[in-house]
Amino acid sequence: MMKSEPKVHVEVESRLENVELVQIAIESSLAQLDLSEDDAHQIGTSIREAVANAIKHGNRGDVSKLVKVELGIDNGDLLIRVHDQGVGFDEDGVPNPLEPENLLRRNGRGILLMKQYMDQIEYTFQPENGTVLEMRKELAVLRSNSAKQQEEEKQ
Amino acid sequence: MKIPARHRQGITILEPKGKITIGVGDVALREAVHEALEAGSTKILINLKDVSTIDSSGIGELVSAYTSVTNRGGALRLLHLPPKVQDILQITQLVTVFEVLDDEEEAVASFAD
Numbered sequence: 001m002m003k004s005e006p007k008v009h010v011e012v013e014s015r016l017e018n019v020e021l022v023q024i025a026i027e028s029s030l031a032q033l034d035l036s037e038d039d040a041h042q043i044g045t046s047i048r049e050a051v052a053n054a055i056k057h058g059n060r061g062d063v064s065k066l067v068k069v070e071l072g073i074d075n076g077d078l079l080i081r082v083h084d085q086g087v088g089f090d091e092d093g094v095p096n097p098l099e100p101e102n103l104l105r106r107n108g109r110g111i112l113l114m115k116q117y118m119d120q121i122e123y124t125f126q127p128e129n130g131t132v133l134e135m136r137k138e139l140a141v142l143r144s145n146s147a148k149q150q151e152e153e154k155q
Numbered sequence: 156m157k158i159p160a161r162h163r164q165g166i167t168i169l170e171p172k173g174k175i176t177i178g179v180g181d182v183a184l185r186e187a188v189h190e191a192l193e194a195g196s197t198k199i200l201i202n203l204k205d206v207s208t209i210d211s212s213g214i215g216e217l218v219s220a221y222t223s224v225t226n227r228g229g230a231l232r233l234l235h236l237p238p239k240v241q242d243i244l245q246i247t248q249l250v251t252v253f254e255v256l257d258d259e260e261e262a263v264a265s266f267a268d
Binding site (some may be wrong): 016020049097103106107112113116 | 177179208210211212214215216218219222239243246247248249251252
């Protein structure tokens with residue numbers, strides 16, 4: 001779980017057009033971090049995939065259910081949590097999109113992209129409280145700021 | 156958003172711009188490919204030069220388009236992959252599926268093979 005308090009909260013109804021809205025909101029927050037173009041692309045893509053999955057598969061498009069995204073910094077890492085109100089899924093049951101028989105499937109590549117672009121992703125399934133996806137990415141710019149802060153605190 | 160299409164030597168060249176992502180551009184791509192197939196075109200070249208972002212939904216549409224075209228005995232090829240799109244095609248190993256070209260003249264000529 002996120003040790004420090006999240007810095008940014010975004011909460012939307014389960015409508016696919018909100019994927020774009022969440023990404024715009026999060027990207028405007030991330031713009032302050034002066035990320036490299038690659039990091040911004042990788043984080044933006046991961047958030048987009050996570051929110052789309054939460055809306056489509058987690059909440060099954062039920063607009064009465066919400067998707068909540070939290071963004072924070074923990075020990076110099078960027079932490080993103082995406083909550084939905086669905087019943088979860090069997091992670092082992094997700095077909096591997098890289099298997100030859102799955103290469104030409106239309107769907108099923110979102111988790112692969114998140115795993116590739118983030119350093120760690122972990123699902124927590126809570127029977128009464130939905131699913132939480134936590135993603136972590138080490139960012140040089142955050143590590144450097146964190147080290148500076150610790151140095152200042154020592155002085 | 157309608158995707159611009161032009162024609163050269165019996166080849167339909169689609170030129171999407173901006174995002175091919177869930178709810179933004181993915182449906183437009185599906186409709187453009189469907190329209191080309193309905194018009195009898197089975198040689199389709201998708202020029203991705205001006206595509207800024209693609210996600211798994213957009214990739215899914217490219218795969219679906221590829222399948223639809225090849226099932227009709229045609230060919231679908233990609234032109235001018237931006238680095239971010241190239242990266243995602245590498246990760247998903249779809250570089251092994253799509254024929255990708257960097258030059259329109261060569262791409263057009265390749266359909267004559």
